[in-house]
Amino acid sequence: xxxxxxxxxxxxxxxxxxxxxxxxxxxxxxxxxxxxxxxxxxxxxxxxxxxxxxxxxxxxxxxxxxxxxxxxxxxxxxxxxxxxxxxxxxxxxxxxxxxxxxxxxxxxxxxxxxxxxxxxxxxxxxxxxxxxxxxxxxxxxxxxxxxxxxxxxxxxxxxxxxxxxxxxxxxxxxxxxxxxxxxxxxxxxxxxxxxxxx
Amino acid sequence: xxxxxxxxxxxxxxxxxxxxxxxxxxxxxxxxxxxxxxxxxxxxxxxxxxxxxxxxxxxxxxxxxxxxxxxxxxxxxxxxxxxxxxxxxxxxxxxxxxxxxxxxxxxxxxxxxxxxxxxxxxxxxxxxxxxxxxxxxxxxxxxxxxxxxxxxxxxxxxxxxxxxxxxxxxxxxxxxxxxxxxxxxxxxxxxxxxxxxxxxxxxxxxxx
Numbered sequence: 469x470x471x472x473x474x475x476x477x478x479x480x481x482x483x484x485x486x487x488x489x490x491x492x493x494x495x496x497x498x499x500x501x502x503x504x505x506x507x508x509x510x511x512x513x514x515x516x517x518x519x520x521x522x523x524x525x526x527x528x529x530x531x532x533x534x535x536x537x538x539x540x541x542x543x544x545x546x547x548x549x550x551x552x553x554x555x556x557x558x559x560x561x562x563x564x565x566x567x568x569x570x571x572x573x574x575x576x577x578x579x580x581x582x583x584x585x586x587x588x589x590x591x592x593x594x595x596x597x598x599x600x601x602x603x604x605x606x607x608x609x610x611x612x613x614x615x616x617x618x619x620x621x622x623x624x625x626x627x628x629x630x631x632x633x634x635x636x637x638x639x640x641x642x643x644x645x646x647x648x649x650x651x652x653x654x655x656x657x658x659x660x661x662x663x664x665x666x
Numbered sequence: 667x668x669x670x671x672x673x674x675x676x677x678x679x680x681x682x683x684x685x686x687x688x689x690x691x692x693x694x695x696x697x698x699x700x701x702x703x704x705x706x707x708x709x710x711x712x713x714x715x716x717x718x719x720x721x722x723x724x725x726x727x728x729x730x731x732x733x734x735x736x737x738x739x740x741x742x743x744x745x746x747x748x749x750x751x752x753x754x755x756x757x758x759x760x761x762x763x764x765x766x767x768x769x770x771x772x773x774x775x776x777x778x779x780x781x782x783x784x785x786x787x788x789x790x791x792x793x794x795x796x797x798x799x800x801x802x803x804x805x806x807x808x809x810x811x812x813x814x815x816x817x818x819x820x821x822x823x824x825x826x827x828x829x830x831x832x833x834x835x836x837x838x839x840x841x842x843x844x845x846x847x848x849x850x851x852x853x854x855x856x857x858x859x860x861x862x863x864x865x866x867x868x869x870x871x872x873x874x
């Protein structure tokens with residue numbers, strides 16, 4: 469998208485993220501595969517690298533991981549404005565994209581959560597509440613694993629990417645089996661990458 | 667309110683503190699969010715239950731379960747529930763703003779810094795490595811949760827089958843999320859509802 473986006477592009481982005489907001493059971497990260505399908509594959513508004521870096525940067529920063537959505541909006545806006553080298557217009561569009569993405573992903577889920585939590589709290593023994601929670605559990609788990617898979621699947625040159633896959637596998641094992649602090653792992657990944665070893 | 671002695675906290679399991687104001691909510695959740703890298707659950711439990719004593723351990727578990735089944739980020743949902751309980755909608759908004767505002771500024775600064783060096787092989791390599799770690803973190807979070815399926819009313823085998831179908835539909839076939847959630851999710855919820863009903867009837871029948 470190298471020309472300025474139309475209003476309908478922004479409305480489309482807002483609508484897509486707002487509908488994902490209500491599907492984000494288990495956290496916004498479970499909607500990442502769908503964002504990838506929409507932003508990278510279908511619309512071509514984000515590059516594969518920008519998609520992965522949005523998630524990696526938000527994992528490396530403090531705060532809730534939902535901020536990766538803000539970064540995706542930021543990058544969509546930046547691309548729409550022609551990239552950071554263009555200056556003013558691109559930065560304004562980046563801010564606009566960030567606001568649209570963040571408000572869209574947060575607003576519907578927050579309204580539903582705010583209104584429904586008292587009801588759910590009072591009715592936590594109800595069969596339908598328990599059925600919903602238990603029925604969704606395996607799907608939430610599958611969505612998390614699918615997100616991890618999708619982030620790796622972009623790197624598919626076996627001869628050259630196998631070290632990257634190994635790093636992911638080792639990280640998975642360490643996080644699963646030990647209580648090691650996540651910052652050490654992210655730092656180690658950054659160092660290994662900067663040295664050109666993965 | 668003076669902090670309780672350790673003996674008090676063991677005897678009385680009631681939450682004896684509450685947020686003082688909306689500003690208190692905003693500042694407390696900002697501090698909490700800034701401590702959370704990757705996973706924040708451990709930090710939330712320590713801050714809200716042990717330090718602030720806004721919730722008892724039991725209340726925390728119940729509220730956390732509800733925060734999880736609601737759409738949206740779990741920790742953000744929990745902060746809104748606490749804020750809303752004490753100060754209504756303004757309280758929920760103060761808590762929400764606390765969770766998002768400062769971290770948003772930090773992550774944007776990181777993105778801009780990265781943008782300036784994105785063309786250097788060093789930065790590209792570092793982010794490539796961090797990306798591989800990030801995908802490991804997310805995968806491991808999913809794997810850790812598999813243990814929670816042992817107590818699922820559908821039974822472990824059926825749960826694994828549902829999870830496998832969902833994985834294939836999303837990761838390999840790349841189907842839109844909404845159809846997968848409505849389709850597989852809908853069937854799973856209805857099935858669980860029936861199993862729970864059957865168990866209730868069995869429990870009633872078994873006890874004369």
